Amino acid sequence: MTEEPLKVSSALAINEVQLLLAEKRTALAVLRTGIALVALPMSIMSFLIATSRYYEVIQVLHLLIPLGLICLALFGFGGYLVFSALKRMRRHDRLIHEIKSRHSIVAKFLD
16 A cells, blocks of 8 residues: 555656756756857957958948947847856756655666
8 A cells, every 4th residue: 555655756756857857958958049149249259350451440330339239238148048047957956856865766767
């Protein structure tokens, strides 16, 4: 009789870990997107610096200022995504560790 609740508890713990791992994969996708959003403005600015001898900054300042603001916004949003994804991943790792400490069956499958 006591074996049945143990099976249900173990199955529930495994399902909880699966859910947390799925959420962690989502956080990794957000992290990847944030890194791309940080890299894009840096690439644009490095291209502009490399080609700066072909134009006068004063003549294209009306284009450079909005582009700079857009790059700054992309950089800020990318940084926000990176830090929020890292925070969520740490939280998921902590929750998985708590489940592993309560259920030995889950600890067998996870490092």
